[in-house]
Amino acid sequence: MSRCSYLAGAATALALVCTSAQAQMKDPLPDSLSLGGVTIYGTVDIGYAYQNHGVPTSSTLPGGLEYQAFTTTRNFAGSVSTAAESGLEQSKIGIRVAQPIADDWTLVARAETGFNPLSGHLTDACASLASNGGVKQGNQTANADSSRCGQAFNSMLFGGVSNKDLGTLTIGRQNSLQLDALAQYDPQTLSYAFSFLGYSGFDGGAGSTQAARWDNSFKYAYTYGPIHFNALYSGGAQDGGLFGHAFGADIGGTYAGLSVDAVYEYANGAVNLRSSFDDSTDPIPEPGLAAYVSDNKSYNLMGKYTFELGGTGTATDKLTVFAGYSHIEKSHFDYTSGQSQGAYNIDIGVNINDEAVYNLEWAGVKYAMATGWSFTAAYYHATQNSWSIGLGPTGTNNIGCSAAGLLCAGDFNEGSFVVDYAFNKHYDLYAGLNWSEVTDGLANGFPGTTKDGTTGSESQTTVMVGGRVRF
Numbered sequence: 001m002s003r004c005s006y007l008a009g010a011a012t013a014l015a016l017v018c019t020s021a022q023a024q025m026k027d028p029l030p031d032s033l034s035l036g037g038v039t040i041y042g043t044v045d046i047g048y049a050y051q052n053h054g055v056p057t058s059s060t061l062p063g064g065l066e067y068q069a070f071t072t073t074r075n076f077a078g079s080v081s082t083a084a085e086s087g088l089e090q091s092k093i094g095i096r097v098a099q100p101i102a103d104d105w106t107l108v109a110r111a112e113t114g115f116n117p118l119s120g121h122l123t124d125a126c127a128s129l130a131s132n133g134g135v136k137q138g139n140q141t142a143n144a145d146s147s148r149c150g151q152a153f154n155s156m157l158f159g160g161v162s163n164k165d166l167g168t169l170t171i172g173r174q175n176s177l178q179l180d181a182l183a184q185y186d187p188q189t190l191s192y193a194f195s196f197l198g199y200s201g202f203d204g205g206a207g208s209t210q211a212a213r214w215d216n217s218f219k220y221a222y223t224y225g226p227i228h229f230n231a232l233y234s235g236g237a238q239d240g241g242l243f244g245h246a247f248g249a250d251i252g253g254t255y256a257g258l259s260v261d262a263v264y265e266y267a268n269g270a271v272n273l274r275s276s277f278d279d280s281t282d283p284i285p286e287p288g289l290a291a292y293v294s295d296n297k298s299y300n301l302m303g304k305y306t307f308e309l310g311g312t313g314t315a316t317d318k319l320t321v322f323a324g325y326s327h328i329e330k331s332h333f334d335y336t337s338g339q340s341q342g343a344y345n346i347d348i349g350v351n352i353n354d355e356a357v358y359n360l361e362w363a364g365v366k367y368a369m370a371t372g373w374s375f376t377a378a379y380y381h382a383t384q385n386s387w388s389i390g391l392g393p394t395g396t397n398n399i400g401c402s403a404a405g406l407l408c409a410g411d412f413n414e415g416s417f418v419v420d421y422a423f424n425k426h427y428d429l430y431a432g433l434n435w436s437e438v439t440d441g442l443a444n445g446f447p448g449t450t451k452d453g454t455t456g457s458e459s460q461t462t463v464m465v466g467g468r469v470r471f
Helices: 003-023 125-131 177-185
Strands: 033-035 038-054 078-085 092-102 105-114 156-163 167-175 213-224 227-234 246-255 258-273 290-308 318-332 350-352 356-368 373-384 389-391 396-398 410-422 427-440 457-470
Touching (some): 177 227
Antiparallel strands (some): 033 038, 038 078, 092 105, 105 156, 156 167, 167 213, 227 246, 246 258, 258 290, 350 389, 356 373, 389 396, 427 457
16 A cells, blocks of 8 residues: 555544544534543644745645754745744644553553644655755755654554553553653743744754654653653664664652653664755765764753632633753764655765764743733753764764754754633634744854854744634
8 A cells, every 4th residue: 555545544534533523422512522431632723924034835844834943954045924834733633542441440542643734744744855855955845854754643653551550551653751741841832833842853852853753662651649750662663763772761740830850861773864955065965865873862851830820710820930951962873774754765874973962951931811811931042062974874084064964063042922812722823923043053054154064143033823723
């Protein structure tokens, strides 16, 4: 069966299940579409965006646009004014299962996939890169790397068993522990248009966005009072964007309005897709989906505190303060063949010679009113050290900072502000502003910046208005 027919069949099956559930509900839009222990849920997020620097929207890239300057495409060409999608939240449809079977035991499962509502395509970042291969820089459409690469269930697909005293064990395709934690501690809740942590899976994948979701993984989650512990392991796969074994651990707790988590992850053989464009001066030949492979490890500490304020009736206003820190280290991993997420063929042409080190910090505040209004402001910062790559699988022929790619020391800064009004649990409207800038090594390769990756900068401003329908 072809990829297209398989994905179409999966999407049709989800639609039929959802239609069946709606037909059996008296309320056409209840809080959730549930049948026994099975719940159907989904989101459609659409709007309009203006960018002072950008490129035309992609029909497959998650979010559709390159919403921020933190991108390896170095692809900005001019202003963009367009219909936009998934600004606050990835548009998606999913099924959640929690079916009691005996005593305190429950069968659990989840199947979820993201789609682009403007085109009807399942999200497929690898396709966005492949479709722009060989196209001159500045003439491309939006493209970037991601763990969402056209899989029938590009978000998650797992099943398992849960016991209130013993914990929960699940097996399948699952979010990394770091990605799950970021969803709780990002003030902009992993928004594509207004959050660095959401737009780029770089942090969620401990340095490689393809490692933000793990195939063939086992997860154990345990909660005791206010303390929780999670462990995740994957043996890797040659066609899943994570070639070697990976493991992670998360421990956290809550007390009154305070919530804190500490996360460690190690990913062996993570795929990093590189932008491919037609440039005769580029010293690295880039046929197809060019890539390098790395070992990644990260240390993370995240927290938030919620103040209960006045409100109307039983509802109260809430003020939540967020902060987080990630330290990421990437080193060379000696793989010469394999496939990315979504089983796309890749060409592994470069390797890391030096250790790449990144430090990321973020902070923000959200004021949520009982009336349905909320106001969120956030700041994100990232730094990278100076590192180099080499041609060939053994990392020879060091080409240092003169090469294209994420090389040499640099910084990323981003500030965003969003206003949202929720009419109820199912409908909301939002408007937001995002400004981001890359400097020096992180700006290397943008038009107008120096080729040696030592000086220069590129910035972008995005304004977006939109709305969500959720069920």
